[in-house]
Amino acid sequence: GDSVTQMEGPVTLSEEAFLTINCTYTATGYPSLFWYVQYPGEGLQLLLKATKADDKGSNKGFEATYRKETTSFHLEKGSVQVSDSAVYFCALSRYSGYALNFGKGTSLLVTP
């Protein structure tokens, strides 16, 4: 079945450091891929998405590229801020109308 694997956290970085959170997936066909963010005490917010191979999703300085050949969708940001401290979830959906399949989440703490 479909699955998503994320790097284990927590990840602790200093402000302005470079961020990479690894995400790989297993799925048949061509799923859509997503990153969601959950700030402390809040629900999930869609951060970015990509729907086909080589698509790059971007938002708020975060980027991720859909790599079919490596079945990956790694999240990157060039310079993190304290306000980026949150839990980040990678997810896939096989096609429209299908529910999301989530990774376990990666907790990020950015220190001043």
Place this chain on the structure above:
Amino acid sequence: SAVISQKPSRDICQRGTSLTIQCQVDSQVTMMFWYRQQPGQSLTLIATANQGSEATYESGFVIDKFPISRPNLTFSTLTVSNMSPEDSSIYLCSVETLGTGNTIYFGEGSWLTVV
């Protein structure tokens, strides 16, 4: 995108009682889903809420414990029945809206603590 309102946002419930969570969306949606997030964990799909018919439940979740209604395109309820401390979780409503190409949005969640 869609604005998704969930009620209640938080509640403390007594063991053995039931609580109904409401989810209201400001636009027509194609799909509505209910997820559970246990403390410190990822999200697990409970069921897909189908308009005008019985919900489709995932393995490990049953209608007697989590009855779901969806009377129209923009509203759904999830009831957590006969609660125990193990039901302490965040319950999240999520939707796929028309024309968003397989993008799913989430409400703020209902944070339940069972004592």
